[in-house]
Amino acid sequence: xxxxxxxxxxxxxxxxxxxxxxxxxxxxxxxxxxxxxxxxxxxxxxxxxxxxxxxxxxxxxxxxxxxxxxxxxxxxxxxxxxxxxxxxxxxxxxxxxxxxxxxxxxxxxxxxxxxxxxxxxxxxxxxxxxxxxxxxxxxxxxxxxxxxxxxxxxxxxxxxxxxxxxxxxxxxxxxxxxxxxxxxxxxxxxxxxxxxxxxxxxxxxxxxxxxxxxxxxxxxxxxxxxxxxxxxxxxxxxxxxxxxxxxxxxxxxxxxxxxxxxxxxxxxxxxxxxxxxxxxxxxxxxxxxxxxxxxxxxxxxxxxxxxxxxxxxxxxxxxxxxxxxxxxxxxxxxxxxxxxxxxxxxxxxxxxxxx
Numbered sequence: 001x002x003x004x005x006x007x008x009x010x011x012x013x014x015x016x017x018x019x020x021x022x023x024x025x026x027x028x029x030x031x032x033x034x035x036x037x038x039x040x041x042x043x044x045x046x047x048x049x050x051x052x053x054x055x056x057x058x059x060x061x062x063x064x065x066x067x068x069x070x071x072x073x074x075x076x077x078x079x080x081x082x083x084x085x086x087x088x089x090x091x092x093x094x095x096x097x098x099x100x101x102x103x104x105x106x107x108x109x110x111x112x113x114x115x116x117x118x119x120x121x122x123x124x125x126x127x128x129x130x131x132x133x134x135x136x137x138x139x140x141x142x143x144x145x146x147x148x149x150x151x152x153x154x155x156x157x158x159x160x161x162x163x164x165x166x167x168x169x170x171x172x173x174x175x176x177x178x179x180x181x182x183x184x185x186x187x188x189x190x191x192x193x194x195x196x197x198x199x200x201x202x203x204x205x206x207x208x209x210x211x212x213x214x215x216x217x218x219x220x221x222x223x224x225x226x227x228x229x230x231x232x233x234x235x236x237x238x239x240x241x242x243x244x245x246x247x248x249x250x251x252x253x254x255x256x257x258x259x260x261x262x263x264x265x266x267x268x269x270x271x272x273x274x275x276x277x278x279x280x281x282x283x284x285x286x287x288x289x290x291x292x293x294x295x296x297x298x299x300x301x302x303x304x305x306x307x308x309x310x311x312x313x314x315x316x317x318x319x320x321x322x323x324x325x326x327x328x329x330x331x332x333x334x335x336x337x338x339x340x341x342x343x344x345x346x347x348x349x350x351x352x353x354x355x
Contacts, residue, residue: 025056025079030072033063035201035252040064041072047234047241050284054083058241062224069224069247074198083242084196085154102276103192104134111271112191112220113139115347119216119265122146122186126210128174128203129193132156133165149185151177175199178206185210189218192343194253195244201256208260211350217262219346220272222247226342228277228335235281238342250344262348269341275332277342278324286317 032039044062049055061072075083102108112135116122123146127135130150140148150157150166151174161169170177188207194200207217222238224247229236238247254264290310335341 025076025082026073027076028073030061030070030074033066033068034070034199034246035068035248036063036066038063038065044069045234045239047239049083049242050234050240050288051243052083052086056083056242060239060241060247066252067224067249068252071242071245074245075242079242080198087154087243102274106138108274109135109138110142112189112218112345113142115266115271115345116187116216116218117142119347119349122215124185125149125187125189126151126170126181126185127166128152128188128190128207129196130157130160130166133160133163135189135191136160137165146187173197174206174210175202178209181210183210183212186212186215187218188215191220192222194219194221194248195238195240195246198245200246200248200253204253204256204262205260208262208350213350213352215350217257217346217348217350219253219348220343221253223250223269223272223342223344225249225339226277227338227340228342232277232281235284236277236342237280237284250346253346257346257348261351263351264346264348266345266347269344270336272343272345273332273336273341274343275328275335276325278328278331279321282317282321282324286314286321290314 031041033041040063041061042064044060046057046059048057059072060069062069121143125136125139125143125146126149127133127139128151130136130152131154133148133150136148136150140146147167149168149170150160151170151172153171153173155171157166157169157171160166170181188211190203190207194203197203204217211217222244224238226236226238229239233239234241238244250267250269254267257264290313331340
């Protein structure tokens with residue numbers, strides 16, 4: 001089935017019924033950067049919810065001093081549950097899984113797992129933000145004797161354990177659970193997890209707690225400096241609102257890790273680039289423009305006539321989406337070697353414990 005056809009699936013209404021009041025969903029607007037404290041902020045973009053079509057317009061601000069990009073005002077815990085809870089539980093719209101699935105291709109995950117082989121064979125590995133544990137399933141092909149555990153905030157991590165995809169499931173946030181997992185792991189991975197974390201620096205510190213001395217942290221995350229970000233604006237998948245709370249420049253994460261007592265041994269963009277920017281942008285645009293796509297999530301699906309019109313228009317758009325997909329693949333070798341790369345990978349080693 002073509003990716004655009006998935007957009008025709010009706011969006012789920014939130015299980016709690018009507019949306020909470022706006023004041024419950026968003027924190028007060030910040031006047032300073034949450035990363036460096038600077039007050040030199042500039043609005044990067046405003047965007048609606050392009051995946052689930054729930055009501056609201058969301059703002060990303062950029063710090064002009066350190067380059068950190070963040071949602072402002074940020075979602076509260078209640079706001080994250082309302083806007084992102086279904087996605088964390090694996091119950092979001094099918095279009096979301098299809099659009100983001102390129103990040104989790106077996107080849108890419110196998111390459112990421114293999115990147116750790118240069119630093120020895122870990123015995124225990126924690127995958128943070130694991131979702132359905134796609135990475136542990138593939139990584140076991142590369143590391144068949146490793147015990148893989150998964151951590152996520154949604155119920156889907158418990159289903160992953162029940163299916164045998166991970167040995168243990170930890171439900172919650174890493175900063176909350178880290179004290180009980182202290183020193184248990186030789187490796188910790190975070191694949192496109194920091195974008196969703198309310199406090200990315202706290203995630204890095206918590207990873208250090210659960211790592212043994214000499215253990216390694218593997219991070220892949222979106223690069224806000226990608227030229228695709230400027231070219232595509234709100235339609236760039238890593239700007240995704242309201243799910244993405246932070247976009248962190250590589251240099252900021254590099255320095256934060258060193259400040260926390262890690263040694264950064266790999267920092268590069270080439271391996272982390274995912275060739276899907278043009279394809280996803282076009283699918284999101286088509287989905288937004290088609291009948292029924294722009295309305296907030298609602299309990300009743302659109303009528304038969306609206307669904308028929310939407311199906312016809314989706315098939316008309318399919319050749320353009322196929323062309324965008326071909327362009328992404330064709331441009332990938334160049335993008336990986338330039339600032340069009342849309343993500344970066346860091347591997348850092350935990351040095352001796354601090355007092």
